Amino acid sequence: MENIKEPTSRLPGFHRLTLEARRAQLMAAAGASGLEWADLAAAGLGAEAADHMIENVVGTFALPLGVALNFLINGRDVLVPMAIEEPSVVAGASFMAKLARAGGGFRATSSGPEMIGQIQVLDLPDVQKSRQELLDHRNELLAEADSVDPVLKGLGGGARNLEVRVIEASPIGAFLVVHLLYDVRDAMGANAVNTACERLAPRIEAITGGRVHLRILSNLADHRLATSRCTIPVKELAFGDFPGEKVRDGIIEAWAFAVADRYRAATHNKGIMNGVDAVVIATGNDWRAIEAGAHAFAARSGRYTSLSTWGKDASGNLVGSLEMPMAVGIVGGATKVHPMAKASLRLMGVQTAAELAQIIVSVGLAQNMAALRALSTEGIQRGHMSLHARQVAIAAGATGDLIDEVAARMVNENVVRIDRAEMILHELGK
Numbered sequence: 001m002e003n004i005k006e007p008t009s010r011l012p013g014f015h016r017l018t019l020e021a022r023r024a025q026l027m028a029a030a031g032a033s034g035l036e037w038a039d040l041a042a043a044g045l046g047a048e049a050a051d052h053m054i055e056n057v058v059g060t061f062a063l064p065l066g067v068a069l070n071f072l073i074n075g076r077d078v079l080v081p082m083a084i085e086e087p088s089v090v091a092g093a094s095f096m097a098k099l100a101r102a103g104g105g106f107r108a109t110s111s112g113p114e115m116i117g118q119i120q121v122l123d124l125p126d127v128q129k130s131r132q133e134l135l136d137h138r139n140e141l142l143a144e145a146d147s148v149d150p151v152l153k154g155l156g157g158g159a160r161n162l163e164v165r166v167i168e169a170s171p172i173g174a175f176l177v178v179h180l181l182y183d184v185r186d187a188m189g190a191n192a193v194n195t196a197c198e199r200l201a202p203r204i205e206a207i208t209g210g211r212v213h214l215r216i217l218s219n220l221a222d223h224r225l226a227t228s229r230c231t232i233p234v235k236e237l238a239f240g241d242f243p244g245e246k247v248r249d250g251i252i253e254a255w256a257f258a259v260a261d262r263y264r265a266a267t268h269n270k271g272i273m274n275g276v277d278a279v280v281i282a283t284g285n286d287w288r289a290i291e292a293g294a295h296a297f298a299a300r301s302g303r304y305t306s307l308s309t310w311g312k313d314a315s316g317n318l319v320g321s322l323e324m325p326m327a328v329g330i331v332g333g334a335t336k337v338h339p340m341a342k343a344s345l346r347l348m349g350v351q352t353a354a355e356l357a358q359i360i361v362s363v364g365l366a367q368n369m370a371a372l373r374a375l376s377t378e379g380i381q382r383g384h385m386s387l388h389a390r391q392v393a394i395a396a397g398a399t400g401d402l403i404d405e406v407a408a409r410m411v412n413e414n415v416v417r418i419d420r421a422e423m424i425l426h427e428l429g430k
């Protein structure tokens with residue numbers, strides 16, 4: 001990609017700037033890609049472009065778009081675009097990325113970009129026999145699937161493997177599921193995989209004498225995982241009255257809660273997805289696919305649990321890791337249609353879907369740490385409330401300078417409610 005200048009992701013005082021000044025600083029930090037991004041952030045998706053994306057379009061729906069700072073991922077500074085309506089997420093990710101920086105930042109990896117296509121085969125008198133027949137024809141089926149997408153094939157992608165699973169017990173009895181593993185390179189891959197599954201169906205029916213029913217991608221993309229690790233020097237964790245060791249142990253205790261209890265794990269993983277989804281959305285990717293994959297992966301042992309792991313190393317530093325399916329693309333879907341998505345990819349300077357996956361999983365890990373740190377020390381509300389109070393003030397009708405004034409009074413009083421905001425506005429004669 002042209003025009004990519006290696007940016008720094010350290011922009012101290014960025015949050016205190018006006019919106020215009022932030023855009024200017026982003027341009028300076030990220031060169032032309034930042035310029036384009038900042039311009040587009042102001043312009044957003046046009047109604048005409050939206051009309052080509054889905055059906056029955058009547059307009060567009062905007063979300064706040066922020067940029068997370070301080071991310072150092074595999075030795076590279078990355079400015080991370082995040083589209084999200086929830087306060088505290090961008091600030092939390094940026095702050096934790098700053099702490100992680102002191103330990104060398106995030107080290108992220110990803111597996112090959114292999115997606116799974118599922119083909120359901122019904123009406124088989126002997127599922128084991130049919131299974132063997134399909135495996136005997138594996139090479140022929142793989143060659144057929146491989147020919148579906150010449151573009152992908154030319155880029156080194158294509159069919160990789162074929163597995164046949166027997167579903168012994170179901171409401172309709174036993175049946176077979178063929179899993180087609182397909183390397184989709186830099187795409188999310190749903191279309192290529194679905195096309196390949198549909199292509200194989202008649203041949204599978206001919207081989208088995210059965211009836212092919214569903215032919216569709218699985219969102220449990222457990223052959224397409226991204227992993228990120230970070231080490232936070234224990235002294236970096238200290239703040240206020242909390243020594244670093246206490247914060248570290250509090251984070252580990254909070255994580256243990258999520259490991260052991262699914263009620264907590266759901267919320268723990270939701271915190272991870274706060275970071276993950278915001279980048280997935282900013283890059284025009286399918287966040288429902290990522291959500292589905294994440295939670296199914298969290299339950300892969302048969303028991304829903306934490307996606308992340310926290311512990312300490314021999315020197316007493318906090319060590320965290322996160323592994324999850326990450327079926328994101330930098331081509332296909334909305335990634336090349338939505339102007340913001342294109343610009344977001346440029347801002348991050350990503351050249352491959354794997355690199356994007358590594359950034360996203362790192363943001364998820366940072367976000368997880370932000371939530372655990374707050375929860376295990378001063379509680380989530382203190383940091384959250386000042387931002388939340390602004391939203392409540394706006395909902396009550398505050399505009400301009402009044403937003404901060406009303407919000408500050410509610411935070412001071414420790415009463416952040418719309419009725420109180422309305423009362424303050426009334427007292428101020430507005």
Ligand code: NAD
Nearest residue numbers: 151152184185186187188189190191192286289331332333
């Ligand atoms: P796509 O079909 O628009 O683009 C992918 C295609 O682009 C590839 O098949 C290939 O032909 C071509 N291509 C060009 N350069 C490439 C490169 N470097 N790497 C890989 N491919 C390259 O997009 P897609 O990724 O197949 O589909 C994603 C969309 O499918 C998303 O919008 C998603 O919402 C939707 N979808 C999802 C599901 C699901 O999650 N279950 C099901 C159906 C559709």
